[in-house]
Amino acid sequence: MLTLFGCRYVPQVSLVALAILGTHAFVDFCVLSYFIRSYREHVKSCYNAVKLKLRFKVKITAATPLVLSEISDMPSRFR
Numbered sequence: 689m690l691t692l693f694g695c696r697y698v699p700q701v702s703l704v705a706l707a708i709l710g711t712h713a714f715v716d717f718c719v720l721s722y723f724i725r726s727y728r729e730h731v732k733s734c735y736n737a738v739k740l741k742l743r744f745k746v747k748i749t750a751a752t753p754l755v756l757s758e759i760s761d762m763p764s765r766f767r
Contacts, residue, residue, distance in 0.1 A: 721727045736746045 739746050
């Protein structure tokens with residue numbers, strides 16, 4: 689339709705636009721999987737399991753909290 693009005697390179701532009709739309713869902717999935725901690729931990733454990741099966745070295749580090757956490761029954765708005 690746009691080629692009738694003299695617009696050139698419409699197939700190439702539409703192909704690039706379709707590629708961007710197609711990869712957007714995959715990139716969105718990867719970003720969400722990384723930033724949600726439970727998914728990130730699961731992916732790391734799967735990755736380490738594959739590395740162990742392939743007999744690579746796996747270095748497991750324990751995360752140490754930077755700040756001591758305080759547990760209270762009272763909601764924070766009442767303190």
